[in-house]
Amino acid sequence: MVVRERFEEELSELQNKLIELGGLSAEALTKALVALEALDVDLALEIIEDDKKANMLEEEIDDFAIMLIAKQSPVAIDLRRIIVGIKIANDVERIADYAVNIAKSAIRIGNQPLVKPIEHIKEMHKLTLEMLSLSIEAYGEEDLTKAKRVAELDDQVDALYGQTIRDLLQLNQTKPDFIAQITQLSFVCRYLERAADHTTNIAEHVFYLVKGKRYDLNN
Numbered sequence: 336m337v338v339r340e341r342f343e344e345e346l347s348e349l350q351n352k353l354i355e356l357g358g359l360s361a362e363a364l365t366k367a368l369v370a371l372e373a374l375d376v377d378l379a380l381e382i383i384e385d386d387k388k389a390n391m392l393e394e395e396i397d398d399f400a401i402m403l404i405a406k407q408s409p410v411a412i413d414l415r416r417i418i419v420g421i422k423i424a425n426d427v428e429r430i431a432d433y434a435v436n437i438a439k440s441a442i443r444i445g446n447q448p449l450v451k452p453i454e455h456i457k458e459m460h461k462l463t464l465e466m467l468s469l470s471i472e473a474y475g476e477e478d479l480t481k482a483k484r485v486a487e488l489d490d491q492v493d494a495l496y497g498q499t500i501r502d503l504l505q506l507n508q509t510k511p512d513f514i515a516q517i518t519q520l521s522f523v524c525r526y527l528e529r530a531a532d533h534t535t536n537i538a539e540h541v542f543y544l545v546k547g548k549r550y551d552l553n554n
Contacts, residue, residue, distance in 0.1 A: 342407050349403065349420050350475060352396050356427045357471035359389045361464060363434035364530065368460045371441040371523065372453060379438035389431040396424040412547075419544045423474060426533040426540075430467060433526040433533075440519040440526075449520075450506060450513040455499040456520065459527045462492050463534065470537035477545050482538035486552035492531040499524050 363382055370379040400421045403409065409417060466485045473481035503517050503524070510517070535552055542550040 342403075342409075342413070345399075345403055345407075346413070346416055349396065349399055349417065352392065352399065353420055353423055353427070354471055354475060356389060356392045356396065356424060357467060359385075359392065360427050360431040360434065361467055363389065363431045364437075364460070364464055364467070367434040367437035367441070368457065370438050371444075372449075372457070374441060374444060374446060374449070376442055376445075379441045382438040383435050386431055386435045389428050393424045393428040397421055400424075412544075415544050415547065419474075419540045422540050423537050426536045427467075427471075429533050430530045433530040436526045437523050440523050443519050444516050447513070447516055450510055450516055451502075453520065455495050455502070456523060456527070459492055459495045459499070459524065459531075462488050462495070463527050463531045466492070466531055466534035467537075470534045470541070473538060473541045474544070477541065479542060479545055482541040483552070485538035486535055489531050489535045489553065492528060496524055496528040 363385065366378055366382050369375065370382060400417045403417050404414070407413070466488045469481050469488070470485045472478065473485065500521060503521050506517050507514055532553075539550055539552050542548075542552070
């Protein structure tokens with residue numbers, strides 16, 4: 336009984352590490368939009384530097400999960416919890432990487448005024464952050480309703496992505512002096528769209544954890 340209790344504590348520790356990683360990624364993503372909108376190079380550089388924390392924590396989670404498998408030889412639901420933890424850590428760390436990419440775009444734009452208000456990008460960003468929060472909650476609570484909601488929000492991000500890219504392509508024709516910036520803003524849209532996809536991956540992992548089978552929530 337004592338062994339089982341210790342194992343439960345270690346599984347809880349794994350979960351807490353993942354929640355911490357989710358917080359780091361959400362913070363990076365939040366700062367990235369601030370850096371972009373304010374064209375704040377110092378903040379962008381801070382985001383790039385802080386990404387080391389997310390990378391190290393993901394490695395720590397992987398090592399901890401492998402240790403659990405080696406030490407406990409888990410089966411069934413316990414093994415799924417550990418495997419899902421590894422997969423979610425990878426997706427969450429990738430979201431932090433996209434925040435870094437947005438920061439780099441802000442640096443490349445430099446001090447050139449934004450060619451237009453970035454309201455659609457801000458809405459994509461808001462939805463992606465909501466999806467990340469929901470997906471981590473869904474994992475912690477093993478809540479399929481929240482996991483399904485993540486996939487529904489992803490459809491909204493995809494729609495905004497398509498609209499924003501079309502708007503930026505039209506600007507290419509009327510604002511030739513801003514082509515380099517428009518390209519970077521297009522990249523930002525893509526980074527947010529991909530970050531949203533990774534939150535959907537997390538939701539799919541939650542379904543696998545609870546149901547024991549894989550679901551494609553993007554269709």
